[in-house]
Every structure is written in structure tokens, then in C-alpha cells.
Amino acid sequence: MSILINKDTRIVTQGITGNTGEFHTTQCLDYAFGRDCFVAGVTPGKEGQNVQGVPVYNTVADAKSQHGVNASVIYVPPRFAAAAIDEAVDAELDLVICITEGIPVADMIKTRDRMRKMGSKTILVGPNCPGVITPDEVKIGIMPGYIHKKGNVGIVSRSGTLTYEAVHQVSALGMGQSTCVGIGGDPVNGLKHIDVMKMFNDDPETHSVVMCGEIGGTDEEECAAWIKENMTKPVVAFIAGVTAPPGKRMGHAGAIISGGQGTAQSKIDALEAAGAFVTLNPSEMGTTLLKALG
Numbered sequence: 578m579s580i581l582i583n584k585d586t587r588i589v590t591q592g593i594t595g596n597t598g599e600f601h602t603t604q605c606l607d608y609a610f611g612r613d614c615f616v617a618g619v620t621p622g623k624e625g626q627n628v629q630g631v632p633v634y635n636t637v638a639d640a641k642s643q644h645g646v647n648a649s650v651i652y653v654p655p656r657f658a659a660a661a662i663d664e665a666v667d668a669e670l671d672l673v674i675c676i677t678e679g680i681p682v683a684d685m686i687k688t689r690d691r692m693r694k695m696g697s698k699t700i701l702v703g704p705n706c707p708g709v710i711t712p713d714e715v716k717i718g719i720m721p722g723y724i725h726k727k728g729n730v731g732i733v734s735r736s737g738t739l740t741y742e743a744v745h746q747v748s749a750l751g752m753g754q755s756t757c758v759g760i761g762g763d764p765v766n767g768l769k770h771i772d773v774m775k776m777f778n779d780d781p782e783t784h785s786v787v788m789c790g791e792i793g794g795t796d797e798e799e800c801a802a803w804i805k806e807n808m809t810k811p812v813v814a815f816i817a818g819v820t821a822p823p824g825k826r827m828g829h830a831g832a833i834i835s836g837g838q839g840t841a842q843s844k845i846d847a848l849e850a851a852g853a854f855v856t857l858n859p860s861e862m863g864t865t866l867l868k869a870l871g
Contacts, residue, residue, distance in 0.1 A: 579711040579756045580731070580776040580783070581672060581700070582648065584610040586715055589637060589646040589670075591653055591661045593618025593628050598652035601676070601719050603629050605650075608722040614715045616644040637668040648672040650708065650717045658704060659684035666692055666699045674717050675703035678763075685765040701767025707737035707759035718759065720744075728753020730866065731777035733770055734789035735762045739817065739859065743787045746863030755783040762791065770800035778808055785811040785870060787862055788853070790844055792818030797844040805851035811869040812853040815862050816844045 588605075592598040602618065605611045606629055617640035618628055624635040634640045637649060649670050653661040658677040665673045666688075685704065692699065702709060708718010712725040724741060726748040734740040740759045747754060758773050760766060770788060777783045790797040797816065804812055819841040848855050854869040856862055 579714065580773070580780050581702075581709050581756060581758065582711050582715055582717060584614065584714040586614050586648050586672075586717075587644060587646045588615045588648045588650060588715075588717060589617040589619055589640040589644070590615065590631070591619045591637065591649055591651045591665065593631065593633060593652075594620040594623050594626065595652060595654075599628050601652065602631065604722070605716050605718075606631070608716045609713050610715050617646055637664050637670070641668050641670070646670065648717065649674065651675040651677055651704075653677055655679040655681070659688045662688050662701065662704075663691065666695075666697050670699055672700050672702070673767075674706070674708050675701065675761075675767075676706060676708060676718055677703075678705035680704050680763070682763075682765055685763065689765055689767075702758065703761040703763075703766060705763045705766070706761030707740055709756065709758050710754075711756045712754050720757070720759070724748055725757065726753035728755065729782060729784040730754050731773075731780070731783040731786040732757040732789075733773040733777070733786065734759055735770075735791050736789055736817065739789040739815065742859060743789060743815075743862050746860075747787065747866065750863045750867060752863075752866070755780060764794065769796045771796070771803050774800055774804065774808065774812075778810060783810065785866060786813070787866060788812055788814045789862075790814065790816045792816075792841050792844075798847040801844070801847035801851040801853065804848070804853060808851075811866075812848075812851075813862060813866045813869055814848045814853045814855045815857075815859055816841045816848070816855070817859070819845075819857065
């Protein structure tokens, strides 16, 4: 078991003929079951070409018709990326992972509102995220596959770098990961911490979770409230941005404190109150997990 993706996922890369799309698709093809999972690419006007043996189509609907794709990964330039998400949603894919950063907020507001109004069942991860990986099965995105190891620790993070750090520490300590989800750091995005936490709680192969958050917004506090009432597995948490001054953006577009909300301390307090094992040192996420597991 895993969440979101596994060796049976059938993936289309939107923007596969661009340098970024081709490079990362090649890396994913070379990872575990990638050759079986990445079955199509899409770039309008490039139908008939192929990238590393992957056939290219003009539309996601065509790729779905020909290959039964149920997931998409997007490497489309920012001004076209929201439209690419819309196209994948219209094709009724189960999962869309948008790696693109710098998408205009207004575009994402329209896309998110459109998904809600149409009652879309498509799960959106990102934008501005590293992707999702189920170790030894399939990776979708830009994360370095070699640091991952199959195991029972779920990892969810707004930061790609912190995702990799948590993975590396968990792997180095002899534990592995069930699935790792980078949800992205934009203010308007798809999956939230709480959504992924619910999935991990329901997954029998996930025995504990490492959660990385950061300043900005109230998503971590809302997740903490859910953890307190529902979580049955140990949770280790780290929140970045303790020293960030109010009104100063730190790294991600969504990592900004405003109106007295979204501080690192408020998130830390909420998670501690929920029973999570919170570390203030990013280099101690792995050892904190060992302590949490007893």
C-alpha cells in the first residue's frame, strides 16, 4: 500500500518536449517502474514525436484515450500552467502534480474556483512542488530518487528542500518511507497538510509521519486540530521560519506572516497541543522520530 501513486499509476507528462520536462521525465523513467508508468507526453502541436520512447500527443484527452493515463505531471511555463491543470481536470484524471513555480496567483484562484464549481474529483498537488514518490515503485517530479528507501514513514512538506532533508535522515537511520508528498509553498494550491495526513492515517503501510511546515497561512494549525482529534499514528513536526520578521516573505510565495496569523510559534504551539513531537532543529527530524517511536 501507499498513497496517491504506485507502480500501477499511468502518467502523462505535460510539457514533455521542453528541456525541463524531458530531463525530469527521463529521470523518472529510469526510476523503478518508471518505464511502465510514464506512458505518454503532451505538447500541443508536437503529436507524433517521442521523448525517450514516450509518444507525444496534442492533448491530455488524446493521451488518456490511447493509454488510459490517470495521472499527470506538469512542467509547463508559468503563464500556461493553470490552463494545463484545467486541461488535465477536464480529462478527469485522478491526480495532477504541478511542478511549475511562478504561476500568477490570479490564474490559480480561477483554476481552483473552477475545480470547486465543477465538483472535480481530480486531486491537485502543487503548484510549485517537488512532486510525489513511493520509493522503489514510482516517482513523479524532481526529487532525487537515490535518497529514498522503502519503508513505513510518511513524509509531507511544503518545502522541497525540507522534504529531501527529512527523507535523507529517515533513510540514514535505517527507516524508509511509504510515500513522500511535497505539497508546495504557493498561497493557492491543491492538497494541504490535513489532506495528506488523512491519507497517511488510513494507509496500513504508513506507521508514522514526518510533517514539515513553514510560516504563512493557517494550514498547519488546521492540520494540528485534526491530528488532535483523529490521528492514530505518531507525528513528528518541524516548522521553518521561527526568526522570520512579520511582513517579510521567506522563500515561498505563501511563506509570509500577515495580520498576526501564520507565525511559526502559533503553528508549533498548535502541534504540541495536538500531541505531535515537535523539533526546533531541522537536523533532528530523524532522531526525534526515533524517540517518538520509543
